[in-house]
Amino acid sequence: MARVALFVLLLIAGLALAGGLADAFGLTVFAPEVPAILTAQLAWSGVTMPLGVGLAVLAGYVQDLDAGGVTGLGALAYGVGFVVLARLARRFAVPGAVGRLLVCAAFVAFVDLVVLVGMVAALPSVPGRRIWDPHAWDAVAWHVAATALAGPAVWLVAEAAARRVGLDRVTLVPRTGGADR
Amino acid sequence: MATSWRKIRDALVVVGLLVVPLLLVVSFLRTPERLGPFDRAIRRITVPLEAGVSYATRMVGAFFERWILQAKLQEENAVLRGQMRELEREVRSLRALAEENEELRRALQMREKATEDLLVAERVGIEQSPHFRVIGIRIDRGRGQVREDMPVISADGVVGRIDRVYDDYSEVMLVTDPRSRVAVELPRTRAQGILFGVGEDLCEVSVPEEFDVREGDLVQTSGVDDIFPKGQPVGAVTAIEVRPDGTKHLEVSPFVAFDRAFVMWVVLAPAPAADPLAERPPADPPAAGFSAVE
Numbered sequence: 001m002a003r004v005a006l007f008v009l010l011l012i013a014g015l016a017l018a019g020g021l022a023d024a025f026g027l028t029v030f031a032p033e034v035p036a037i038l039t040a041q042l043a044w045s046g047v048t049m050p051l052g053v054g055l056a057v058l059a060g061y062v063q064d065l066d067a068g069g070v071t072g073l074g075a076l077a078y079g080v081g082f083v084v085l086a087r088l089a090r091r092f093a094v095p096g097a098v099g100r101l102l103v104c105a106a107f108v109a110f111v112d113l114v115v116l117v118g119m120v121a122a123l124p125s126v127p128g129r130r131i132w133d134p135h136a137w138d139a140v141a142w143h144v145a146a147t148a149l150a151g152p153a154v155w156l157v158a159e160a161a162a163r164r165v166g167l168d169r170v171t172l173v174p175r176t177g178g179a180d181r
Numbered sequence: 182m183a184t185s186w187r188k189i190r191d192a193l194v195v196v197g198l199l200v201v202p203l204l205l206v207v208s209f210l211r212t213p214e215r216l217g218p219f220d221r222a223i224r225r226i227t228v229p230l231e232a233g234v235s236y237a238t239r240m241v242g243a244f245f246e247r248w249i250l251q252a253k254l255q256e257e258n259a260v261l262r263g264q265m266r267e268l269e270r271e272v273r274s275l276r277a278l279a280e281e282n283e284e285l286r287r288a289l290q291m292r293e294k295a296t297e298d299l300l301v302a303e304r305v306g307i308e309q310s311p312h313f314r315v316i317g318i319r320i321d322r323g324r325g326q327v328r329e330d331m332p333v334i335s336a337d338g339v340v341g342r343i344d345r346v347y348d349d350y351s352e353v354m355l356v357t358d359p360r361s362r363v364a365v366e367l368p369r370t371r372a373q374g375i376l377f378g379v380g381e382d383l384c385e386v387s388v389p390e391e392f393d394v395r396e397g398d399l400v401q402t403s404g405v406d407d408i409f410p411k412g413q414p415v416g417a418v419t420a421i422e423v424r425p426d427g428t429k430h431l432e433v434s435p436f437v438a439f440d441r442a443f444v445m446w447v448v449l450a451p452a453p454a455a456d457p458l459a460e461r462p463p464a465d466p467p468a469a470g471f472s473a474v475e
Binding site for chain 2: 048049050053054057060061062065070071072073074075076079080083118122
């Protein structure tokens with residue numbers, strides 16, 4: 001329960017922090033990596049699958065609310081992503097901080113891609129509108145750059161918080177059915 | 182058996198959890214006319230939640246705006262302070278221009294009313310006492326333009342008289358100068374006297390005791406000294422002292438603020454005497470082409 005409480009606490013604080021920072025700098029691209037990184041950390045923390053999926057869906061839902069995209073799309077991506085990640089965590093070890101960072105980055109990229117594709121697909125068709133015009137590409141490139149810049153900082157905070165409550169001990173070893181318990 | 186039942190239950194829960202966001206997506210992609218009760222309920226729940234998240238983000242954002250961007254604000258503050266100083270300087274300059282404008286307006290009005298032959302003069306310098314009071318004024322009229330003892334007046338009243346004349350400027354002896362003497366009267370009572378300067382911003386005059394003098398009474402030139410034109414305001418009575426010699430000793434505060442008098446006039450010649458015929462109606466002209474019947 002301590003892990004769950006910590007997760008929710010970090011989720012709220014991290015989202016508010018990142019969202020607030022983005023707001024302060026006039027940006028709108030900081031927020032997504034916060035719940036994604038926390039969810040990725042959660043996959044190796046040994047929580048049960050239903051609880052993990054529930055938390056992941058919650059994180060995605062909060063991100064949906066914050067980002068203002070298609071509500072439910074992020075939550076779905078987080079849920080599916082968590083299931084995949086938790087299954088992988090049973091078989092593969094992720095050694096070292098760099099490894100964990102890469103996993104988090106991959107999860108962020110997956111979630112972002114799903115949300116982006118979903119939003120594009122959900123766009124109402126308007127005659128003459130081109131989805132992939134240069135402006136759209138600029139926005140995507142800017143979002144990727146900002147995520148790459150801000151992501152490691154968010155990840156560091158999440159790592160430090162996880163280490164403080166001993167979560168890092170279980171994130172380094174492959175789980176043998178941990179996520180299924 | 183218990184383990185496999187638990188696995189099935191967990192799998193169902195996971196699928197259920199994943200169906201919820203799927204339903205949300207489907208619901209939110211529906212057009213307004215196709216919304217069902219479920220969609221409406223979802224939206225009813227989502228909207229306040231979204232507002233809460235947005236509010237929390239905005240609050241934290243405001244905190245960071247104050248905290249992180251403090252340096253930027255300090256820079257802006259420094260720039261704004263500089264601009265404020267510049268604007269204050271401009272305001273002071275404009276205020277000085279406004280005062281000068283006001284002075285000139287009043288002077289112009291007075292010039293139209295005055296009947297004396299006046300020469301406009303501008304203050305070019307002052308002499309100050311150790312108490313930072315103006316005790317002498319220099320004007321930009323010199324030899325060939327003015328002479329000693331010519332009266333100097335402003336829109337507010339009598340300033341003094343020309344004391345010394347130099348090539349390009351003259352020194353004015355103020356009415357408050359201890360050497361100054363001006364014939365004055367109190368128009369309300371017709372009491373007359375000689376006004377003495379007693380120094381900084383103060384004059385004195387003695388009038389017979391029987392005159393009813395009150396504080397605030399106007400003191401103006403009487404014209405009997407043949408120097409100052411009659412009727413020029415000098416100041417107001419500020420204190421009255423009855424003396425044993427049967428006189429009332431009056432302190433007079435001049436109307437002219439000497440430190441703010443920038444434009445004044447030298448009276449070159451007094452006003453001409455009033456025309457005794459000016460008020461008499463003209464005589465009827467004789468009728469032309471007719472003559473009296475004898």
